Amino acid sequence: MILNKARPSSYPRLVADIGGTNARFGWIAGPGAGATQVRKLAVPDFPGPADAARAYLSELSVALGQAYQPPRQAAMAVATAVGDDRVAFTNSHWGFSRAALQAALGLDGLQVLNDFEALALALPHLRPEQLRAHGALPQARGTLAVIGPGTGLGVAGVVQTRHGWLALPGEGGHSTLAPGDDFESEVLRAVRRDFSHVSAERLLSGIGLPVLHRAVAGVLGQQIAEPWAAEQIMDRGLAGADEAASRSLDTFCTLLGSFAGNVALVLGARGGVYIGGGIVPRMEQRFFASAFRERFEAKGRLRGYLEAIPTALITDTLVALTGAAAAIEQQVG
Incomplete structure (x- = not known):
């Protein structure tokens, strides 16, 4: 309205x-x-x-x-x-x-x-200095998607039309999260003991990172009496000072890669998929060294389709x- x-x-x-x-x-x-x-x-x-x-x-x-x-x-x-x-x-x-x-x-x-409707409308206007890409930069054409782990998890798209760019808002962050390997299956099984529905936002967000960390620690055989704050998990994980925190950040990146690939397929976002929000820029080096891109592309018969789609981190907040x-x-x- x-x-x-x-x-x-x-x-x-x-x-x-x-x-x-x-x-x-x-x-x-x-x-x-x-x-x-x-x-x-x-x-x-x-x-x-x-x-x-x-x-x-x-x-x-x-x-x-x-x-x-x-x-x-x-x-x-x-x-x-x-x-x-x-x-x-x-x-x-x-x-x-x-x-x-x-x-x-x-x-x-x-x-x-x-x-994220606003963030999607901004995508065609982004300059190279506002981005860090996995290889080639996305091109402002066709359909673009943006995913943003922040306090929550936002998802949106934008489509190029003859009348200009049309935003596609939605609530994709609340769609069901799927595991990509046996370890992630164990993690999600642990989370389902407390939550009947495990959405992407449940783990891939500021409010979700403590949930993810506690589940990862449990799978690794560690018991967490009280949930850690997201800042503590980030700091100790990036410093390599805690195995569960470090593994949580790696799992965060792989789950995000799988989810981003799903969004690209659903929207047909051949112009590019952008990662926004406040969390990933905090671990920028870890993110680009992670298996995010491999998991983004790991879609079986559609691997070639995903390999051609560029992904980039929005570094301008x-x-x-x-x-x-x-x-x-x-x-x-």
């Missing part, structure tokens, strides 16, 4: 990328401009997005002085499914009415879109703001 009413100018524009942990805000000053004045605010510090946006705009008005004008249009990329007027976040306490938020911020138009800006541009020009 898009709330919009005509007005002579649609600038300046407010863009936001709101996850379960952080909310990033940016400013589009005029035609052709990128997002500037980017600020990151902690979601737990505010009751809702209106309060966070007001705090950002208040700080911005001081920084810009007489050059500041209230935003006319806004787009907010949110880490949850988007349906009718009411938006409730999956992995945070925030919830809001889109109509009420537009009124509270005095906007002429407000778009609210899934954060602010690209969803580009997608939010593209969403406004598609709507109001």
Whole structure:
């Protein structure tokens, strides 16, 4: 749903990328401009997005002085499914009415879109310096896919049409995760003792990494009395200071590779599959040394199909703001 009413100018524009942990805000000053004045605010510090946006705009008005004008249009990329007027976040306490938020911020138009819909809209605009690829860089043509392990696990696609790029939002992160070898079968069997449905997000996310680590430790014969925090698993695993943590990161990469290959097949994403989110950039070297790409391609008779699809890591954490800006541009020009 898009709330919009005509007005002579649609600038300046407010863009936001709101996850379960952080909310990033940016400013589009005029035609052709990128997002500037980017600020990151902690979601737990505010009751809702209106309060966070007001705090950002208040700080911005001081920084810009007489050059500041209230935003006319806004787009907010949110880490949850988007349906009718009411938006409730999956992995945070925030919830809001889109109509009420537009009124509270005095906007002429407000778009609210899934954060991975915004990330998908940004894919055709990415520059080589914002990516690190397994070999050749993806090409902005045909169909592209993006998968993002962050607080949760986002999945989306974007299709090239004669009218421009069309985003394909969805909730693919909640599809059932499949093992790729005997070790992963044991890991998933251990997880199913606690969860009747093991989705990709259940293991391939910030909230899932402790679940994965505990299961891996159990398969290795270690007992974890209390779940480790994702940060601890990441730090100790990357340092090689704990066998279960290290094996968990390797398993994370192989499971992600298998899942990414599935997404590529489902969407026909021959233009490329991009990995976003905040987790993989933290272990960039480990990721590129892992069996991710081998598992991405390991689809039996369709190996050749997958071998031709490029994969790349998005190293710029602010690209969803580009997608939010593209969403406004598609709507109001």
